[in-house]
Each structure stands twice: as C-alpha cells, then as structure tokens.
Amino acid sequence: MKKTIFITGASAGIGKATAKLFAEKGWNVIATMRKPENEKELNLLDNVTLLPLDVTNVDQIKETAQKALTLGDIDVVFNNAGYALLGVLEAITDDQLVAQMETNFFGVVRVTQAFIPYFRKRGSGIFITTGSSAGLMGFPMSSMYDASKFALEGWSESLSYELNEVGISIKTIEPGLVATDIGDRSVFVSHPAYESLMGKFMALIAHGEDVTTAAEIAEVVYGAATDGKNTLRYVCGEDAKALYGQRLAEGDEAFRDSIKKMMSI
Template sequence: MQKTIFITGASSGLGKSTAKLFQSKGWCVIATMRNPEKETELNKLNNIIILPLDVTNSQQIISTVEEVTSLYSVDVVMNNAGYGLIGVLESLSDEQIQRQITTNLLSVIRVSKAFTSHFRNKKSGKFINITSTFGLIGFPTCSIYSATKFAIDGFSESMAYELAQFGIQVKIIAPGGMQTDFALRSMELGQHDAYEKLTAEVSKGYSAEKISNYSKVENIAEIVYQAATDNKNQLRYVAGIDANQLYDERMLGIETQVENIKTMFTF
C-alpha cells in the first residue's frame, strides 16, 4: 500500500529535497508552502499534492489538516518549516523574537496537535521534527533560534513518551550546515555595535567557502527517509559530519565551551 508523507516548508531546501526523494520512492507526498503558485518543480511530479499553508496561521493549520486527513491516511508528518534569526539578543526587537517563536516552535506544536488524533485513531504514524545542531548546542548570535530548536527537541522527546502507547513515534533530525541558500533566503539578521567583533567572527561561518563544505541537502533528506522507514526506536538523528563533530564537542562540557568562546572573542 502506498504511504503518505505531509511536509511543511516544502518550497525549497530540505523540504523540497525530501519531497522529491519520497516521491521517487513511491510515496504520496503532500507538500505545503506559503505560496504554492510560485512552485515550478514539484508540481510537475506525479503523486505530489501541493497545498497552501502558512504555519504562522493557526486556523489554516487546523483547516488544512482536517482537509488532508479526510482524504488521505497520512503515515508521516515532517515538521520542517522555519527560518534563522541571527543576532545578539540586544539587537533583536520583540516582534522579531515573537515571529521566530511562532514560526519555528509554535507551528511544530500546532501541526503535531492537529495530526495527533489522526495517528491515534489509526494506531500508527510518525512525526519527524527538524531541529538543528543549534538545538543541541548553544552558539553566539543564535540565542533565540537555539531557544526554538532546543524547545522542539524537548517537546519531541516528551511527545515520544506520551504517544508511544498509541503506536506513534516522534523523531528528531538535527542537521548541521547544509548547502542551500538558507543563509540568504531564510535568515533574518540583527545588528548591535557593541558586539561588532563577535558578529564579524561568527559571520565567517556563513561564507561561500564554509557553505561549500557543508552537507548536501540531498544527504540530509536521505537521513529523513531513513528515520521514516528504518523501524528503529531511535529519537535523535544527528545529521552531517559537522553536526556530529559539534555534538561530540558538547560532551566536553558547557564550561569548557564557554572558556573556548571567551578565548575566541577576547576584546
């Protein structure tokens, strides 16, 4: 029987790559995005249904999920939509902070809640939530972004325990850097003069040279597919060489990392 995956944020990057991979594997793909009228690639593929969804609109989430579950038996939900907010806390407005939390965190909670009864009634299903390496370790200029990704990690682990009794799994994919236009397309910046040296140093990590060494987005999509189909009782999938290196470094302890950062940014 053909399986179905529902993906948020499928217009580009990891969401689009995952949609294409699952379609190639014979799945039915429900690819959602804010502006489906602009899509020129996925709409040419068989077994991909494109639907409009702004994940900041709670009512649209409810109505879209109700429509989808009335027509399809969804097997996997991939909570992928999100963007980066980069800047020291003092540089960010309250509006920027709220928008980041609504998009990156509340959307995952709301989409998950909307699909839970569907999975519970069929006694199976998987939520695959996309976090980040910065959902496992903190990093300067990423405090709010990391706050949303750490929160998704904790939310996902809690829900994994909560839903296991109904045969529902929750899994987390924590990618490192990916070779996408995320830094240009899906990133919002904050600036503060007092942190100029720190910001300049951190920005080097988003250079074209650095990005060329990141994981290919297709490789991360393969890990999403693995998580969806490996039948393992595994919660976290740390995805990418740099992601695994950073995660291993976290084992050194937060105190060591703070001292390392102080050394890097000595004024």
C-alpha cells in the same frame, strides 16, 4: 500499499529535497508551502499534491490538515518549516522574537497537535521535526534561533512518552550547516557594540565547501521514516556529529571554552 508523507516548508531547501526523494521512492507526498501557486518543480511530479500552509496561521493548519486527511492515509508528518532570527538580542524587537517562536516552535507544536488524534485512532504514525545542532548546543549570535530549536528538543523528548503510549513515534533530525537558501529568508539583527563578534559568527557560517547538502539530509529523513526504530534524535552532517561528539566528550562548560577558542573570542 503506497505510503504518504505530509511536509511543511516544502518550497525550498531540506523540505523540497525531502519531497523529491520520497516521491522518487514511490511515496505520495503532500508538499505544503506558503505559496503553492509559485511552485515550479514539485507541481510537475505525479505523486505530489501541493497544499497551502503558513505554519503561523492557526486556522490554516486545521484546514490544511483536514484537507490532507481527505486525500487518504498519512504515515509521516515532517515538520520542517523554519527560518533563523540571528544577531544581537538587545536590538531584536518583540515582534521579531515572537515571530521566531511562532514559526520554529509553535508552528511545529500546532501542526503536530492537528495530526495526533488521527495517528492515535489509527494506532500508528511518525512525526519528524527538523531541529538543528543549534538545539543541542548554543552558538554565539543566535540566542533566539537556538532557543526555538532547544525548545523543540525538550518538547519532543517529553512528548515521546505520551505519543509512544498510543503507538506514535516522534523523531528529530539535527543537521549542522546545510547548503540551502536559509540565509536569504533569515533575519540578521546587528548592533555596533557587537560588530566584532557578529563578524566572526558570519565568517563561521559562511564557509561552504564541507557543508552538507539538502539531498543528504533528505536521506536521513527517509531513514528515520523507514528504519522501524523508535530513535528520538538523528544528528546528521559530519560537522554536527563532530561538534556534538566534542560537546558530549568535554562536557558543556569546557565546550563553551572550545567554542570561544574556535571563534577567537
């Protein structure tokens, strides 16, 4: 029997790569995105259905989840939509910080809530979330993005106990730097007093050659969806594995010194 995955933020990057991989593997894919009318690639695939979803739109989350469930059974919900609000907190507006949490955190929470009753009645189902190594370690110049990703960590870990009770799994994918266009969708807020630190941070995230591809992260999502395990976190990408390993080995205080040394700050 064909399985089905529901994906948020499938118009680009990790979401699109995951939609393509699952379709290739013979799954039905419900690829949701803010503007399905602009999609030029996934709409050409037989087993992919496009549905509209802005994860900040509470009514649309409910409508799209209901519509998706009329298409057939759903086995996996992949909460992936997100963007990065980066830069200096004192210059970030209230609208900007609320918007970051609305998308990266409440979007995931609300989409999950919309599917829990269905998975509970069915006695099975897997939620997978795109977290980040920035949810396991705080990096300079990204306090709001990191807060949104740290929030997902505590939320998923706590939620795992109640969901496991009714046969549902929850898993988080933790990539390091991934070669996507996230920079184009992200918001960078600068302030003259922090120019030097911002410059060092931008240089750190700009390096390209050893970055993981979205296709490689999609393989990790596929593994999480099919490994039959109840693992909570999948740290992925050599950069994330090395840095997180270092943080665990050094402890969080010494690790902050290592980050400072790494960035010459």
